[in-house]
Amino acid sequence: MNTGPTTTAPLSTGPAATGTSATATSDTGPAGTGPTGVAATGPTVIGLDLGGTKIAAALFAADGTVLARHTRPTPARDGAAAVLDALAAAAAEVDPGGLATALGIAAAGVVDPRSGMVTSATDSISGWAGTALGAGLADRTGLPVACDNDVRATAGPELAALPGGRGSLLFAAIGTGVGGALAVDGRMLHGASGIAGHLGHLPSAEATGLPCTCGATGHLEVIASGPGITAYYERLTGTPVNRLETVAARAARGEQAAVHAITTGATAAGRVLGGLANALGPDRVVVGGGVPRIGALYGDTLAAAFAAELMPPLRGLVPEPPLFGHDAAVLGAAALTTTLPLHHPGALR
Numbered sequence: 001m002n003t004g005p006t007t008t009a010p011l012s013t014g015p016a017a018t019g020t021s022a023t024a025t026s027d028t029g030p031a032g033t034g035p036t037g038v039a040a041t042g043p044t045v046i047g048l049d050l051g052g053t054k055i056a057a058a059l060f061a062a063d064g065t066v067l068a069r070h071t072r073p074t075p076a077r078d079g080a081a082a083v084l085d086a087l088a089a090a091a092a093e094v095d096p097g098g099l100a101t102a103l104g105i106a107a108a109g110v111v112d113p114r115s116g117m118v119t120s121a122t123d124s125i126s127g128w129a130g131t132a133l134g135a136g137l138a139d140r141t142g143l144p145v146a147c148d149n150d151v152r153a154t155a156g157p158e159l160a161a162l163p164g165g166r167g168s169l170l171f172a173a174i175g176t177g178v179g180g181a182l183a184v185d186g187r188m189l190h191g192a193s194g195i196a197g198h199l200g201h202l203p204s205a206e207a208t209g210l211p212c213t214c215g216a217t218g219h220l221e222v223i224a225s226g227p228g229i230t231a232y233y234e235r236l237t238g239t240p241v242n243r244l245e246t247v248a249a250r251a252a253r254g255e256q257a258a259v260h261a262i263t264t265g266a267t268a269a270g271r272v273l274g275g276l277a278n279a280l281g282p283d284r285v286v287v288g289g290g291v292p293r294i295g296a297l298y299g300d301t302l303a304a305a306f307a308a309e310l311m312p313p314l315r316g317l318v319p320e321p322p323l324f325g326h327d328a329a330v331l332g333a334a335a336l337t338t339t340l341p342l343h344h345p346g347a348l349r
Contacts (some may be wrong), residue, residue: 024331046091046143047334048105049150050122052076052081057090058330059100066327068094080131088140103143104336106153107133112194113148113336116343122177122213134343144342148333152188152197154182156332156339157324158286159188170282172199172273172319175289178221184280188339199272200225206268211248224269226291235260248294259297261307266301270319273302274309277317288322 015286033257044067049056055074059067068224069321070093091103109121109128116134138145155171162169164186169179178200182189189196201214207228212219222228233247234240236257241247251258269287277285292299303319310317322328 005253023090027165031067041209043101043338044099045101045331045334046095046103047330048090048103048106049153049333050074050087050107051150052108053066055086055090056330057094057231058327058334059094060331060334064331070094074115074125077126080125080127080136083125084131084133084136091141091143100143102342103137103335104144104146104148104153104333105137105142106148106150106333106336106339108150110194110198110205111147111149113146113340114194116147116341116347119195123207127286130349131330135347136345138343138345141344142346144337146260146335146336146340146342148190148340149179149181149194149197150329151179152181152190152263153332153336154322154324154329155183155286156188157328158284158322159183159186160335161323162283164187167283170273170276170280171197172269172285173289174224174269174287174291175226178225178269179289182280184275199276202272202276204268204272206264206271220268220272224265224272224291227234229265229291233258236261244291244294246248248297251297262294262298263301265291266298267305270302270305270307274306275317277306277314278309278311281314282317285319286318286322287319292321295314325331 003257007269011094018208034301045060047058047060051074053074053076055072055239057070057133061067070090072086072090073084087105105120108125109118111133112119115133118131118133121128134147151171151173154167154173158171159167168185169181170182173179180197180199182197201212201216201219203218203224204220207218207223209219210222211217212222223232230241230244230247247261251262273285287302306319324331
């Protein structure tokens with residue numbers, strides 16, 4: 001969900017098959033219990049969550065218990081091969097005994113689970129667009145690998161928690177960028193090239209004329225993300241700020257420019273989500289990420305704008321925070337091994 005320039009590469013392009021493993025300090029923890037309310041993933045599996053700055057790994061038992069954890073920095077400036085090496089090293093760290101039968105990865109970028117390719121990505125990870133994520137990681141770990149976009153994977157446990165197994169979900173993650181996931185009648189939508197759910201690239205009236213990282217103009221991300229709100233405040237005041245929290249603190253003190261920047265971003269997000277709710281008919285709408293945590297001004301404004309867009313049958317539907325905490329991405333990644341195609345070792349050879 002980063003907001004740097006976006007590059008897109010052909011599906012046939014992949015990284016080198018070898019690379020130098022990144023050095024990191026392990027913080028693998030003791031065994032513990034996994035999040036409740038989510039069906040067991042089956043056999044022992046590894047879940048990996050790849051972001052622009054950090055890799056998180058966890059080993060899950062068949063009942064969802066977390067057997068081990070590990071985090072390490074992402075070698076984001078060292079190229080795709082180095083990132084794949086670091087992912088494989090993180091997987092080995094949580095599973096030194098080789099218990100896992102499969103691996104799931106939730107990764108930054110536009111990920112096509114069917115081809116296993118990163119079809120588009122920002123520059124937060126150098127050379128990430130065009131990476132053969134599924135096959136490359138399978139070759140390095142010797143395990144079958146399922147892969148998906150990080151936001152869709154994080155939304156997976158939220159979808160699984162809906163009763164009846166046929167629920168519909170609208171999930172938004174608003175932070176450094178604006179990402180999302182869409183599920184209808186119990187099925188997560190992936191779309192052509194894995195692009196479904198990229199809510200930040202929907203048009204927004206509040207963003208009219210503003211350039212987006214994808215090359216278009218007027219997209220939601222440039223006004224509703226953390227950097228988008230911060231940049232809008234800077235345009236209003238001529239005062240540079242380096243953090244959204246600074247804008248939020250000034251809004252809490254009653255500074256009108258700060259209040260206007262935050263409410264504009266929240267209104268834009270609420271309107272887009274309300275329109276999507278009318279199109280999809282979700283049973284639940286979840287809004288997560290770092291931006292909603294800045295306070296009630298943002299959340300209340302988003303909820304009001306969302307409600308104002310809803311058709312009568314949906315009135316009463318309200319955006320809610322995620323059910324799951326810091327384990328959601330790795331848990332969702334592990335669960336991918338039961339729902340998505342598996343990429344096996346040797347596919348690149």
